[in-house]
């Protein structure tokens with residue numbers, strides 16, 4: 001790890017709870033291994049993986065308050081589904097508190113929860129690393145996604161997005177329109 005990343009990790013280890021930190025480390029190294037497989041930039045994958053949940057400390061109320069303070073506008077669905085807020089806020093903190101300037105890394109953090117249509121390779125890597133990292137508890141379909149992601153990352157994104165949308169709908173929860181768009185985009189060539 002570079003000095004810069006070690007410094008960020010040290011800071012995050014003071015802020016994030018133990019489980020969140022474990023998850024963060026899992027995402028970071030899973031992202032690096034996917035970057036090796038798909039010839040993406042390994043340092044960018046480590047950086048985005050390390051920072052993807054950097055805003056996930058404090059309560060949702062704290063996150064909303066911080067967004068108001070920093071004048072970060074929230075969409076209707078972000079207000080309705082506050083679990084989404086940490087992605088946008090995380091990109092802001094990555095840029096302004098951790099000095100990350102690379103747009104690709106910031107976008108990968110912004111879209112790690114919902115994905116988006118036509119993602120860059122780094123965005124897909126962080127989206128899927130967040131879903132499959134080793135500390136994730138086993139949910140139906142996870143093994144299948146882990147099994148195919150190193151052969152076909154688009155298919156893995158399709159399966160993960162499809163399961164996220166279904167899980168939320170089945171649980172009677174609201175689904176962010178961007179998650180649906182992600183699923184629709186990636187299912188175009190796949191049979192789910």
Ligand SMILES: [Fe+2]
Nearest residue numbers: 052053112113
């Ligand atoms: Fe997250």
Ligand SMILES: [Fe+2]
Nearest residue numbers: 023052053130
């Ligand atoms: Fe995460």
